[in-house]
Amino acid sequence: MKVILKEDVVNLGRAGDVVKVADGYARNYLLPKNLVMKTTAKILKQVNDIKKMIIAEKEKKSDESKQIIKKLETIVCLYNRKSDENGHLYGSVDENDVVEFLKEKGININRNNVIMKKHIKDLGDYEVDIIIGKEKGKVKISVKKEECKENKK
Structure with missing residues (x-):
């Protein structure tokens, strides 16, 4: 049958x-x-x-995913964060931060598409995996020290 x-x-x-x-x-x-x-x-x-x-x-969807991945690989996510003198951040850069940055650039992805082994807690340059459907790519992340504006009297 x-x-x-x-x-x-x-x-x-x-x-x-x-x-x-x-x-x-x-x-x-x-x-x-x-x-x-x-x-x-x-x-x-x-x-x-x-x-x-x-x-x-x-x-x-596969074609759209390939286009998004290709676009992502040209983007560098820049973050200015407060840190101590050793370069450790007061906080971290996580999946939500990456999603928000990309949303500002016109790329809408889900936080589940961002693959981070651990949150970024130090100044420096990093690469994070992005998986959309079956397509995999990387986005560059650069974390710089936020310049403090001190009021001197």
């Missing part, structure tokens, strides 16, 4: 796949658990159309 998977099923396939299974397996296990639906010519055509749309959307 040919069925269309509604969900991913281990050792059978992914959601949307059309698979051939034994009649008893479909009737006694897959259909009662609502994991599949029976195929008809009309449904098969709809599934194929939907798959084509999904593939087109994935390709579009």
Whole structure:
């Protein structure tokens, strides 16, 4: 019996796949658990159309991700932060800071796209991984000492 998977099923396939299974397996296990639906010519055509749309959307997102990654690699995130005389920051630069800086530059990403092993707590130049979809890139970060304006009387 040919069925269309509604969900991913281990050792059978992914959601949307059309698979051939034994009649008893479909009737006694897959259909009662609502994991599949029976195929008809009309449904098969709809599934194929939907798959084509999904593939087109994935390709579009992949192209957009590549463009964003290419744009990110030309950007240097500059931060002026207060620090002690040893170069340790009073605070840190984290994923949210990177997201906010990039948002100001017109690039909207999620903080989950920014991969930092640990927050930046010292002055200097760093590289941080950015993962968007399946595309991976790096953004440069430069942390400089904030110049203090002292009022002398």
